[in-house]
């Protein structure tokens with residue numbers, strides 16, 4: 001989906017690969033398909049290393065990176081269901097925007 005302008009990185013703690021993150025990088029928004037300009041598209045911490053602060057640290061690093069590009073809001077979304085990451089995102093500062101994406105996922109925002 002190149003029109004989503006994917007930017008992606010493996011996440012390491014020293015030599016240890018702990019996760020993966022992908023953003024839409026300053027993408028022209030075209031809702032409900034394309035949410036932007038700064039959209040956290042994927043965030044995955046290896047199951048073995050969850051609950052150790054990596055997710056929070058990855059969000060903090062992403063915030064630092066996109067702020068340096070002039071971003072004012074970081075958006076993301078999640079699907080409802082068992083073990084959905086909504087409580088995690090709320091815990092690290094995201095709030096609902098009231099919108100949903102094309103898959104019916106709840107869109108949330110972090111003011112930078």
Ligand SMILES: CC(C)(COP(=O)(O)OP(=O)(O)OC[C@H]1O[C@@H](n2cnc3c(N)ncnc32)[C@H](O)[C@@H]1OP(=O)(O)O)[C@@H](O)C(=O)NCCC(=O)NCCS
Pocket residue numbers: 041042043044045046049050051052053054055056057078083084085087088091092
């Ligand atoms: C969601 C996910 C990224 C969180 O990463 P993590 O490294 O386990 O989270 P952290 O250890 O950094 O937790 C940060 C804080 O959020 C809290 N938290 C984490 N998951 C939570 C949950 N499901 N409900 C409530 N609070 C949660 C932690 O208690 C912690 O609180 P604290 O900083 O006050 O101690 C990770 O569990 C994951 O990869 N899940 C599977 C994939 C996924 O759902 N990705 C997101 C959608 S693409």
